[in-house]
Amino acid sequence: MSVVTAVTCPVCGCLCDDIELTIHDNKVVKVKNGCAMCEAKFMGYSSEHRLLKPMIRKNGELVKVSITEAVKKAANILAEANYPVLYGWSNTSCEAISVGIELAEEVGGVIDNTSVVCHGPSLLSIQEVGIPSCTLGQVRHRADLIIYWGSNPWSSHPRHIERYTAFSHGRFKKSAWKNYVTKIKALVGRKKVQSAIKRLFVKEKIPSAVALSNFRHTPYLQTGKNSRKLIVVDVRRTKSAEIADYFVQIEPNKDYELLQALRALVRDQELEVDNVAGVPVEYLEEIVDAMVSCDFGALFFGLGLTMSGGKMRNIDAALSLVRDLNMRTKFVIMPMRGHFNVAGANTVFTWQTGYPYAVDFSLGYPRYNPGETSVVDILLRKESDAALIVASDPISNFPRKAAEHLTENPLIAIDPHMNVTAQVADVVIPSAFAGIEAAGTAYRMDHVPIPLKKVVEPPKGVLPDETILQRILAEVKKLKQANVREEA
Amino acid sequence: MGGCCETAGLGSVVLMSINEKPKLEATLITGRTIEQGVEKEYGKSSREYAESVAVCYIDAEDMKKLGVKEKTNVQVSTRFGSVVVKVLKSPRTPHPGIIFIPYGPWANSIIDPETHGVGMPSFKGVPATVEPAADKPVLSLTELLNAQFGKV
Numbered sequence A: 001m002s003v004v005t006a007v008t009c010p011v012c013g014c015l016c017d018d019i020e021l022t023i024h025d026n027k028v029v030k031v032k033n034g035c036a037m038c039e040a041k042f043m044g045y046s047s048e049h050r051l052l053k054p055m056i057r058k059n060g061e062l063v064k065v066s067i068t069e070a071v072k073k074a075a076n077i078l079a080e081a082n083y084p085v086l087y088g089w090s091n092t093s094c095e096a097i098s099v100g101i102e103l104a105e106e107v108g109g110v111i112d113n114t115s116v117v118c119h120g121p122s123l124l125s126i127q128e129v130g131i132p133s134c135t136l137g138q139v140r141h142r143a144d145l146i147i148y149w150g151s152n153p154w155s156s157h158p159r160h161i162e163r164y165t166a167f168s169h170g171r172f173k174k175s176a177w178k179n180y181v182t183k184i185k186a187l188v189g190r191k192k193v194q195s196a197i198k199r200l201f202v203k204e205k206i207p208s209a210v211a212l213s214n215f216r217h218t219p220y221l222q223t224g225k226n227s228r229k230l231i232v233v234d235v236r237r238t239k240s241a242e243i244a245d246y247f248v249q250i251e252p253n254k255d256y257e258l259l260q261a262l263r264a265l266v267r268d269q270e271l272e273v274d275n276v277a278g279v280p281v282e283y284l285e286e287i288v289d290a291m292v293s294c295d296f297g298a299l300f301f302g303l304g305l306t307m308s309g310g311k312m313r314n315i316d317a318a319l320s321l322v323r324d325l326n327m328r329t330k331f332v333i334m335p336m337r338g339h340f341n342v343a344g345a346n347t348v349f350t351w352q353t354g355y356p357y358a359v360d361f362s363l364g365y366p367r368y369n370p371g372e373t374s375v376v377d378i379l380l381r382k383e384s385d386a387a388l389i390v391a392s393d394p395i396s397n398f399p400r401k402a403a404e405h406l407t408e409n410p411l412i413a414i415d416p417h418m419n420v421t422a423q424v425a426d427v428v429i430p431s432a433f434a435g436i437e438a439a440g441t442a443y444r445m446d447h448v449p450i451p452l453k454k455v456v457e458p459p460k461g462v463l464p465d466e467t468i469l470q471r472i473l474a475e476v477k478k479l480k481q482a483n484v485r486e487e488a
Numbered sequence B: 001m002g003g004c005c006e007t008a009g010l011g012s013v014v015l016m017s018i019n020e021k022p023k024l025e026a027t028l029i030t031g032r033t034i035e036q037g038v039e040k041e042y043g044k045s046s047r048e049y050a051e052s053v054a055v056c057y058i059d060a061e062d063m064k065k066l067g068v069k070e071k072t073n074v075q076v077s078t079r080f081g082s083v084v085v086k087v088l089k090s091p092r093t094p095h096p097g098i099i100f101i102p103y104g105p106w107a108n109s110i111i112d113p114e115t116h117g118v119g120m121p122s123f124k125g126v127p128a129t130v131e132p133a134a135d136k137p138v139l140s141l142t143e144l145l146n147a148q149f150g151k152v
């Protein structure tokens, strides 16, 4: 039995690098410091749904083949296609992504990563407006006001609050955790008193909403120089909203209005309405007070903002709000990136092609025009004639119409799991888990590169994504040379 | 009935059709839940994964109006399709008129594919109707894929 420390968790964009694993007999038997998702990944990665053998669809059935045969078949499909799509990339290492881009150029296809269906609009906005940002370390040590907008870190990035924001213990800022516990205790105490009163005077009704509204509207961290405040803006009262000092429940698809209203308030303009997006203006004024009076504010936004009505315009407004706030105090903004290496995919794409996603090589040089060269649009227009999917599951993540076109053409899936895409694919190649069975590099959501460790050996014959892609690339080059010779 | 913007915020609207079957007009939000996040790490062909995503969280008040109990089946329909899922009472209410389905093949069979020129479909804020469907089964992943793509 051995213990490996400082392991990076390859699940979400937080990329926590303080995980401790106990390894026994080439298996992870204990996970320390991780959240539920991290534990599930390290303990469950070798579950029964693991892919172990390459497969090719013959007469409608997936049959096991050798890796050489699978690689040849994949290379054939890609080399013969006119306009193949290479998609996925955010759950693998930067090294693998780099080979993928070379492959896309070689076959003259389109390469796109999962940010197209998550923070794509954010990237477009950032290109237009610019982004005042920083690293998560800065936030941890200095921020005294945290805002989560359209993001529920409690579920999607479980340790974000604890490691980097409200509940983290920074050099200059204290964790709000203690205050939270005190608050909960007080709340429970109050509830107990209430139910005791109820028992004594059965008829008298105590509305339980009182306790709740007190909790939501009484900022419990107002005092103390080193304390932090937490604001959550969401359409639903999520778990994250419950621990917030201020919760703003906004009507769906009204983020843009609310952001612009906040901008007006930050610039000391009067609003001539009582409500914006279902939120009383008085409450908004309170929130703007908190924003301009903080020393260092950080706004984290999630898919609630990028995916709802207005899309990239919402992000424009959020970036502009932060720009306005910077005239009054210090404020930063950061997208909550989902998959562990989606930021890495954007980075590698950019340094190799000049663009962060949706890159089209069909003319021999990189072109970028989201809406045209982005994968969902290509599929909806039924333009592609083959696809290679790496470490992603578009069949279960894309709208049905887009997924349909993927299944109508030759489909290659490289993945550690028998996911939905692999189930309908024509060529399936199992791969080693990046960050568990294969080393590499990944970028955290604040664009800090962090090494991924290899902690156990992959199952026999299973290769890392990088190696598989290199072999496909070599095969494609061979095919092309053969074609050239034939033509000559 | 009104689009999502009118419906949401003003509370939910329950319509009665001729045969008195109640219908709920709502705004569909899809997103992540920690259960889905955990189960997907175990593998998407697992039954637990299906159980964690083939569900629809509805406000308790809306459930009353619809006359449905927890863990019974409902049919959620949008302009883009229709799918049967299990009802779960939303743990974080009130949010009348807003329903939530976790990311997954069930949610994706009814979301808006249009990308409005930015490459991203609308996963959140799609107008939808919910109706009780005690007589219709929730399809398993294989059945759903077969029905949609005929290739598994």
Ligand code: SF4
Residues within 6 Å of the ligand: A009, A010, A011, A012, A013, A014, A015, A016, A033, A034, A035, A036, A037, A038, A157, A158, A159, A160
């Ligand atoms: S918060 Fe994200 S990176 Fe950190 S342990 Fe949990 S899943 Fe892993």
